[in-house]
Amino acid sequence: MISLALKSLWFRRGSLAITVISIAFSVALLLGIERVRTQAKENFAGMVSGTDLIVSARGNPVQILLASIMHIGYPASGLTQDTVQTVCSNRNVAWCIPIAMGDTHRGYRVIGTDLVMFDEFRYARNVGLSFREGRRFTEVSSAVVGSQVADSLGYRVGSKIVVTHGAGGESLIEHAAEPFTVSGVLAPTGTPVDRAIYVSMEGYEAMHEGFGGHANIDPLVDPDHAEEKSVSAVLVGLKSRAAVLGVQRSFNEYRPEALTAVMPGDTLLELWQLTGIAETALVWISGVVVLIGLVGITANLLASVNERRREMAVLRAIGAGLPQVTGLILGEAILLTTVGVVVGLVLFQVAMFGLAPMLRARYGFEIAAGGVLPGEWVRLGWILLAGALVGAFPAYRTYKRSLSDGISIRV
Amino acid sequence: MNLRVQRRQMGTDARLAAVELCDVKFGWRTSSAPLLSVPEMRFEPGEKVFLAGPSGSGKSTLLGLMSGVLLPQAGTIRVLGKGWGEMSASQRDRYRADHLGVIFQMFNLVPYLSALENVLLPLKFSKLRAARLQDPEEQARELLGRLGIGSDLLGRPAGELSVGEQQRTAAVRALLGQPEVLIADEPTSALDADNRDAFLELLIAEVELSGATLIFVSHDGSLASRFDRVVQLADFRTVAR
Numbered sequence: 001m002i003s004l005a006l007k008s009l010w011f012r013r014g015s016l017a018i019t020v021i022s023i024a025f026s027v028a029l030l031l032g033i034e035r036v037r038t039q040a041k042e043n044f045a046g047m048v049s050g051t052d053l054i055v056s057a058r059g060n061p062v063q064i065l066l067a068s069i070m071h072i073g074y075p076a077s078g079l080t081q082d083t084v085q086t087v088c089s090n091r092n093v094a095w096c097i098p099i100a101m102g103d104t105h106r107g108y109r110v111i112g113t114d115l116v117m118f119d120e121f122r123y124a125r126n127v128g129l130s131f132r133e134g135r136r137f138t139e140v141s142s143a144v145v146g147s148q149v150a151d152s153l154g155y156r157v158g159s160k161i162v163v164t165h166g167a168g169g170e171s172l173i174e175h176a177a178e179p180f181t182v183s184g185v186l187a188p189t190g191t192p193v194d195r196a197i198y199v200s201m202e203g204y205e206a207m208h209e210g211f212g213g214h215a216n217i218d219p220l221v222d223p224d225h226a227e228e229k230s231v232s233a234v235l236v237g238l239k240s241r242a243a244v245l246g247v248q249r250s251f252n253e254y255r256p257e258a259l260t261a262v263m264p265g266d267t268l269l270e271l272w273q274l275t276g277i278a279e280t281a282l283v284w285i286s287g288v289v290v291l292i293g294l295v296g297i298t299a300n301l302l303a304s305v306n307e308r309r310r311e312m313a314v315l316r317a318i319g320a321g322l323p324q325v326t327g328l329i330l331g332e333a334i335l336l337t338t339v340g341v342v343v344g345l346v347l348f349q350v351a352m353f354g355l356a357p358m359l360r361a362r363y364g365f366e367i368a369a370g371g372v373l374p375g376e377w378v379r380l381g382w383i384l385l386a387g388a389l390v391g392a393f394p395a396y397r398t399y400k401r402s403l404s405d406g407i408s409i410r411v
Numbered sequence: 412m413n414l415r416v417q418r419r420q421m422g423t424d425a426r427l428a429a430v431e432l433c434d435v436k437f438g439w440r441t442s443s444a445p446l447l448s449v450p451e452m453r454f455e456p457g458e459k460v461f462l463a464g465p466s467g468s469g470k471s472t473l474l475g476l477m478s479g480v481l482l483p484q485a486g487t488i489r490v491l492g493k494g495w496g497e498m499s500a501s502q503r504d505r506y507r508a509d510h511l512g513v514i515f516q517m518f519n520l521v522p523y524l525s526a527l528e529n530v531l532l533p534l535k536f537s538k539l540r541a542a543r544l545q546d547p548e549e550q551a552r553e554l555l556g557r558l559g560i561g562s563d564l565l566g567r568p569a570g571e572l573s574v575g576e577q578q579r580t581a582a583v584r585a586l587l588g589q590p591e592v593l594i595a596d597e598p599t600s601a602l603d604a605d606n607r608d609a610f611l612e613l614l615i616a617e618v619e620l621s622g623a624t625l626i627f628v629s630h631d632g633s634l635a636s637r638f639d640r641v642v643q644l645a646d647f648r649t650v651a652r
Contacts, residue, residue: 004524004532011523011568310518316480317515318584319508319536321501 005328008311009335012304016336019300023340026293027383028347031376033286035352037279038375043124044272047191048235048264050122052244055079055087055251056233058258065267068099068233071109071192075232083257084231090250092243095120097235100204103163108149110163110197112204112230118144120237123191133157134184140203142183148194150185157182161197163207205230236261290383293340294390301333301394305401312398326399333391334384341380341387345372427492429592429624430454430477435486437472447472449486452642456591459618459625461635464644470628473644474596477626478511479503491591508536512585512623516597519581520569526576527551527565530584540588547587554583558613575606582614586621593618595627599634611637 009016048069056064059076066072078100079087088096097120100112118129118136134157137144145155155161161180180199188194199207208230238244244263251261312325372380432452447469454460464470475481476488479495480503487494490510495503512533520529530551534541544550555565558579564572572580578598585593595614599607615637618625627638635641 004521004535007523007528008521311521314515314519314521317478317507317511317513318533319504321504323501324504 005331008308008328009332015300015304019297019336020340020343022296023293023337024343024347026289027341027344027380028351029289030286030379030383031344031348032351033282033289034376034379035373037282038373041272041279043190045265045268046124047268048123049126050120050237051235051264052238052241053236053248053251054233054262054264055236055259056262058260061260061262061267062271064233064260064262065264065271067101068235069192069264071101071196074101079231079234079259080257081231083254083259084234086254087234087236087251090247092238092240092247093236094239095237097121098201098231099233099235100201100230101232103207105161105163105197106153108146108195108197110199110204112201113198114201117198121193121235123189123193127189129189129193130187132185132187134182137183137198137200137203139183140200140206141180142199143180143203144184144186144198145182146186146194146196147188149197150182155182155185157184201230290386294386297333297336297340297387298390298393301329301391302397305329305394305398309401312401322399326395329395329398330388330391333394334388337384337387337391341383345380427456428453428489429456429458429491430626431489432476433487433489435476435483435488437476437481437483447476449473454592454624454626456624457622458640459615459638460627461638461641462626462628462644463630463632463635463641464628465630470596470644474594474628478513478594479507505537508533509539510591512590512593514578514581514585514593514595514598517574517577517601519584520572520577522568522570524569525566526555526560526569526572526580529569529580530555530587533584534588537588540590543588551583551587554587554617555580557617558583574601575610578602578610579613582610582617586617586623589621590623592624592626595625597629598627599629600631
């Protein structure tokens with residue numbers, strides 16, 4: 001019976017191949033969409049990790065996160081040196097990274113920070129920053145650039161950078177007197193770090209001091225305390241994660257200045273929810289893609305059932321039982337789906353390996369190329385089950401027809 | 412032992428009928444009047460019977476009943492003394508494979524198998540018929556040769572054979588392993604006159620050689636003279652279609 005089934009499949013290999021290919025494509029597309037979706041979420045959530053709190057002047061948590069991590073917009077105001085001191089010397093705090101922002105260089109953020117950044121900043125699954133070229137800034141006038149900045153502006157170690165004040169383009173005042181020299185280029189991270197230029201806090205302030213007269217046009221910082229309030233936010237790592245709620249409260253209740261301490265993980269997820277519609281749309285699209293594949297199998301099977309009506313009656317007359325004849329159709333559906341899923345899986349892997357480097361290089365989008373994630377196995381299982389269910393319909397039709405046809409064939 | 416009991420039950424005739432129908436009623440819906448009603452019909456072993464009837468006379472239904480693919484609403488149908496109703500579905504399939512050979516009007520063969528594979532196919536479903544043959548393939552070749560299917564055609568997919576060749580191949584398939592009953596459903600109607608006569612000649616010769624019962628259904632009355640007996644199917648039809 002098996003060899004008979006195989007010969008039958010071989011006989012119809014042309015149209016069956018098309019069915020298998022259509023299933024394979026929908027499986028590959030489903031897996032691809034799902035992979036991109038989950039990885040996008042992971043990438044997004046991995047923009048910052050290991051940072052327990054972000055402390056900034058009182059404001060909206062999402063806005064603070066957008067400004068300090070994603071470099072979109074600015075915090076409402078800066079923090080005084082006293083506040084930064086107090087935050088960093090809290091007994092629960094293991095490390096703190098001050099961040100000053102407000103300047104750009106050819107569209108890229110210039111961020112004043114501390115060397116601690118290179119030791120303690122973490123992204124993705126607890127990955128620290130590493131250098132593609134050169135090393136940390138050691139002097140007031142040296143700068144470290146993100147990989148994308150280096151790539152698009154052609155910077156290497158030794159390149160000179162002239163900083164513009166404000167987040168706009170070239171039109172604003174240039175701190176021409178204080179050019180920075182690139183001391184290092186960071187390895188790609190797939191996070192906003194790639195699009196930033198890091199200088200020391202002293203360098204950042206010196207840039208302003210050296211250009212002292214301009215402070216009054218800074219709309220973001222209190223003109224009278226421009227230097228004093230240059231720190232926009234502080235990234236804080238705690239000695240123990242368990243203390244996070246208590247520390248958050250203590251910062252939020254800090255008297256001398258109104259502060260907001262943000263837990264970045266939670267806020268990132270909150271932000272991700274905003275993109276929920278797109279995510280849901282992707283889920284639906286991938287569902288529909290599989291549905292189309294399954295409809296393809298059903299259509300093909302039903303057509304072949306009609307084609308094979310006589311064959312079935314002949315087999316019945318020769319002595320094949322109803323279970324055998326029905327099983328032939330059902331088995332075929334399962335086999336087609338299985339082969340389709342396997343081919344689709346291969347297709348998916350090949351595509352992922354082909355696309356992953358391009359995605360990483362062009363969009364800084366990290367995608368795990370190899371293997372099959374647990375959730376994906378589950379999906380594949382569902383597709384197989386659906387294939388069997390889809391096969392049940394033509395199989396049932398064959399069954400009913402075999403009953404009514406008997407052994408005679410109505411032409 | 413079992414056979415003797417059944418023979419006694421059958422009463423009057425000491426000989427075991429090849430196929431026997433008793434008070435059979437059949438309709439597609441149980442509620443409506445039966446389509447077919449056969450009070451009694453008997454086919455003796457080795458008998459060659461011509462079942463005559465125009466199309467729509469319930470031939471297909473009758474053949475379905477005789478081969479145990481359809482079951483009647485009432486009455487019994489026995490093949491070699493064993494009633495279809497006594498068997499489970501899978502037993503019926505086995506019994507049919509063991510004791511019946513069937514030839515259709517056309518499209519007898521599984522198109523993706525070669526002529527030889529088609530002929531050998533029933534042996535996969537019937538160990539009994541396979542056991543009757545010492546060398547199935549050799550005997551299949553021999554029988555095919557006698558019916559004019561040369562060795563050059565054996566390996567070809569059945570779909571590539573001419574209609575006449577297909578019908579002869581189907582006859583070989585039905586005969587191989589000597590099933591006791593051969594049912595032929597208009598096997599000649601797709602053939603031209605010359606082919607038809609030649610086919611019938613060969614079929615009857617082989618049936619006589621194997622001693623099988625031949626139930627030959629046709630609307631072509633001119634063939635009836637070659638048979639032992641003619642049964643008019645129209646007599647059993649109860650409802651006009």
